[in-house]
Amino acid sequence: MPVPSDAHPLVELRGVAKTYGRGEVAVHALKATDLRVYPGEVVGLLGPSGSGKTTLLNLVGCIVEPTEGSLSLDGQTVYDGGWRCADLRRLRLEKIGFIFQFHNLLPFLTAGENVAVVLDLAGYSGAAARDRARDLLDYLEVGHRFGTLPSRLSGGEAQRVAIARALANRPRIILADEPTAALDSQRAGIVLDLLRKVAVEQQAAILVVSHDEKIFDRFDRRIVLRDGRVVEYDEPAHGPAEA
C-alpha cells in the first residue's frame, strides 16, 4: 500500500541505540538506528540470529530502555534521554498490541475469554467485553472457536485468537515477534494476510520480526539488520497526499 506523502509516522526512532551491560561485558545490540513506520504498513524486520531484531521490537514496545536517541509513538515523544511518559504500562495498553511466536494464550480460558480478559483490564463491562471479543474473533475468521480451549485449537487458529487479543484495545501499533514460525506455509500466509487487512482497515503500523522465508515476499517493505546495524532499508512507497 502506498503511504500518503503527508502521512505522519506512527513509529519514529531517531538515533536509537541499545547496549546491554557495561565495560568488558557490554553488548552493543543495536547501534544508532533511524526508523519510521506509517499507518497501513506491514514492515518486516529481518536478519540473522543475534542481529538485534527483538531488541529493536522491544525498544519500540517500550519494554527495553534505549541507551541513546529518541522514540516517538503516534506523534508523542516517549523517550528522549529518559522516559517522557509517566505511565508506560498504560501507554502500552492503549497504543500497542503484541503478538508472539507461541501464541501465549492462557490455557484454562476459552478463546473468547482470552480476548475478553484484555478488554476487562481496559475497563469494558463483562457483557461489552464478550461482545467485542466475539466481533474480533469473527473479524479474524475464528468466531466459531469462541468457546474452545487453546489446547483444542490448531496452531493457525490459536495465532488468530492471539491476534484478536492484540487488537482488543484498538492499538495503532502492532508488534509481532516471529508470529508465523510455528505455522506451515498456508497458515503463515493466512496470518500475514490478516495482519495486512488489520494494517489497511485500521490504519495500524505493523512491525514483524521474522526468520521465516515463507513470508519474506509478503511485507510492504523490509528492514534488514546485521550486527546491530540496519544494512538494508526499503523506503516506504509514497503515494499522493490524502487531503
Ligand SMILES: Nc1ncnc2c1ncn2[C@@H]1O[C@H](COP(=O)(O)OP(=O)(O)OP(=O)(O)O)[C@@H](O)[C@H]1O
Ligand atoms: N537482556 C540482554 N542482556 C544482554 N544481552 C542481550 C540481552 N538481550 C539480547 N542480548 C544480546 O543482544 C544481541 C541482539 O539480540 P536480539 O535478541 O535482539 O537479536 P535477534 O536478532 O532478535 O536474535 P534472534 O533472531 O536469535 O532472536 C545478541 O548478542 C544478544 O545476545
